[in-house]
Amino acid sequence: MFRPLFVFVGTRYTRAKRRNHFVSFISLTSMLGLALGVLVMILVLSVMNGFDREMRTRVLGMVPHATVESATPIDDWRSLGERVLKNPQVTAVAPFSQMQGLLTHEGKVQKVLINAVNPQEEAKVSNIGGFFVQGRLEDLQAGDFGIVIGDKAAEKLGVGMGDKITFVAPEVTVTPAGMFPRLKRFTVVGIFHVGVGEVDGFIAMTHLQDLARLRRWQGDQVQGLRLKFADLFQAPRVAWELAQTLGDRDYYARDWTRSHGNLYQAIRMEKAMIGLLLLLIVAVAAFNIISTLVMVVTDKKGDIAILRTLGATPRQIMAIFMVQGTIIGVFGTAIGAVLGILAALNISAGIESLESALGFKFLDSNVYFIDYIPSQLMLQDVLLVCGAALLLSFLATLYPAWRAARTQPAEALRYE
Structure with a gap:
C-alpha cells in the first residue's frame, strides 16, 4: 500500500x-x-x-422548585392551584404547611422542619416516594398523627417504626398555671434515606390536617402551594410573576435558588x-x-x-x-x-x-x-x-x- x-x-x-x-x-x-x-x-x-x-x-427533587405562600392560612388551595396551573411553565402543584421545632425521645433531641403534605398530591411534585427504606408516604393518614423522618434523625433519636416521639413547637400555651410549650406526640410510620445529610437529618413529614390541628387551623387550611416547573431555572422569574398576578391577597414566592442556589x-x-x-x-x-x-x-x-x-x-x-x-x-x-x-x-x-x-x-x-x-x-x-x-x-x-x-x-x- x-x-x-x-x-x-x-x-x-x-x-x-x-x-x-x-x-x-x-x-x-x-x-x-x-x-x-x-x-x-x-x-x-x-x-x-x-x-x-x-x-x-435528589436535593431539588425534595426541595420545592418554588412555593407560593401567604401570611395567613389559605382556605381553598384547590382553586388557587387551578389558577397557578394555567401557567405553561408549571407542571404540578401540591399544598403544604411547615413548622419548625424539636423532636424528642427518651432525653434525645433533634431539630426538625416538619412539612405537612397531602400524600396523594405530594407525589406530583416530589420524588420522596422512591427513597423510603421503611413504610411509605401513603401511611400518613389524617387524624393518626403519624410522622415520616429521615434515617439520620431516626438514628440520633434511637427510634424505629411504630415508636412514639414528641414534637415541641416553638410556641407556648398560656394556662392559669403559667406558660407551657406546645407538645404533640407523633408515631413514626416511615423512614427514608435520600443520601443528603440536610434532608435525612432535619426534614420530617406529616399529614396536612394533623399539622393544621396543631396550629389550630381549620382542617383544609394550608400555608401555601409547592410548584414544580418544566424548567427549574425558570422558577425564580415565574414564581415571582405568579405571586404578583394572583392578586386576591398578599402572596409571596420563594424558590430553590434562595435555599440551595449557592x-x-x-x-x-x-x-x-x-x-x-x-x-x-x-x-x-x-x-x-x-x-x-x-x-x-x-x-x-x-x-x-x-x-x-x-x-x-x-x-x-x-x-x-x-x-x-x-x-x-x-x-x-x-x-x-x-x-x-x-x-x-x-x-x-x-x-x-x-x-x-x-x-x-x-x-x-x-x-x-x-x-x-x-x-x-x-x-x-x-x-x-x-x-x-x-x-x-x-x-x-x-x-x-x-x-x-x-x-x-x-x-x-x-x-x-
Whole structure:
C-alpha cells in the first residue's frame, strides 16, 4: 500500500528501535503522561457531572422548585392551584404547611422542619416516594398523627417504626398555671434515606390536617402551594410573576435558588475551574512532546541531511516530525480516553468497595450534601477533552518540526 514519504518516515521514527533507546523511552513517557492527563480529566468531569445530577434529582427533587405562600392560612388551595396551573411553565402543584421545632425521645433531641403534605398530591411534585427504606408516604393518614423522618434523625433519636416521639413547637400555651410549650406526640410510620445529610437529618413529614390541628387551623387550611416547573431555572422569574398576578391577597414566592442556589452555583463553578486546571495538566503532558521531538531532531540530524540531499523539501521534513508527534498524541489520547471512560463508569462501585475495605467514609453527609461519589459520563465531555488533547499535541509538534526543516545538510554531515 502506497504511503507518502513523510508518513512512512514519521511512523518509523516513532518506533525508533535502532540507535537511541533513550529517545524511545522519552516518547513512551510523553504518551503515557498525555494518557494520564486525559484519563484524570474525563474522570473528574464525570464526577462533577454526577454531583450536578444528584443535586437536581435528589436535593431539588425534595426541595420545592418554588412555593407560593401567604401570611395567613389559605382556605381553598384547590382553586388557587387551578389558577397557578394555567401557567405553561408549571407542571404540578401540591399544598403544604411547615413548622419548625424539636423532636424528642427518651432525653434525645433533634431539630426538625416538619412539612405537612397531602400524600396523594405530594407525589406530583416530589420524588420522596422512591427513597423510603421503611413504610411509605401513603401511611400518613389524617387524624393518626403519624410522622415520616429521615434515617439520620431516626438514628440520633434511637427510634424505629411504630415508636412514639414528641414534637415541641416553638410556641407556648398560656394556662392559669403559667406558660407551657406546645407538645404533640407523633408515631413514626416511615423512614427514608435520600443520601443528603440536610434532608435525612432535619426534614420530617406529616399529614396536612394533623399539622393544621396543631396550629389550630381549620382542617383544609394550608400555608401555601409547592410548584414544580418544566424548567427549574425558570422558577425564580415565574414564581415571582405568579405571586404578583394572583392578586386576591398578599402572596409571596420563594424558590430553590434562595435555599440551595449557592450550592448549585458552587458545583457549576468548581466544574469549570477544575476543568481548566486539569486542561493545564493535559497541556503540560502534551508539551512534553516538544522535548521529545527536539531530542529526536538532534538525534536524526544525519538522517535529515541525507533526506535533504536526496531531494526532500523542508516542507516534507517538517511533515515527518509533525506525523511523529501527532502519532504520540493520538495514541496517548486514545489510551487515556478508553481508561477514563472505564474509570468513570466504575468509580462509584470502586469507591464503595474501597470504603468497605477500609471501614472509612470518604464523604460524610454531615459535611457534604451526599454521602457517596456519583459519576455521570457525558459524550460531549469526552469529545471536548480528546479534542483539546489532540489540538495541544499537534501544536506541540510545530516548533521541533520547524527546527528540523531548517537543518542544513552541509552542517549536519560535517562531523559524520
